[in-house]
Amino acid sequence: MELNEAQYFGGTPIDGYGPGFFRIGGEVHEGALLLLPSGLGEWAGFEAAPIVAAADQIDIVLIGTGPEMSYHLPPEFRAAIEGAGIGIEVMASPQACRTYNVLLGEGRRAGAALLPA
Template structure:
């Protein structure tokens, strides 16, 4: 039996690298919010320590069933109080590093779920 994934019209995260992600093969530099129902906008933060409650309140306004927070090059958790707007409307939140968030978003979006990936994309330092 041949197994084929369901056809999905959701945006996909097709690649990632230092300081960028690709959405439907289009390279986007900097942090971004992307959703399975066409949501897409720049997320105003370039470092984890710039995040605050307003960033997560913005995500709550999108009405997704799940938010995947990509915390950058390593896993870091937001303050629990920042997640209150999402928890109040029973929106799930999962935190992982940004590469893992890209992969997880693609799987869930491909299943037809209303999912948002909030991706902290840190610029490379030095070197």
């Protein structure tokens, strides 16, 4: 069996997560985060403007809704993102972290907006 180190394109992978925090690039970040190819930043939670501004960088955004999945995104939030031509996938934050890393490894143009678990 041959093992290869994972390579990530267009972003920094999520190293880990836990109650109230995410570890990215070896640093612990508390609270809600927005990960885009242009970098990492705080996210006010269901704020569409910074995601829409990245429409030329991403094709899909993963919305991590905390410890459990919530199907109920604010309608204006969903409409703004979809109106910018960005696909949305909603899931619990732990699953969003893992999926984000997989998409980066595939070279996909992805972003993640994560509420802490």
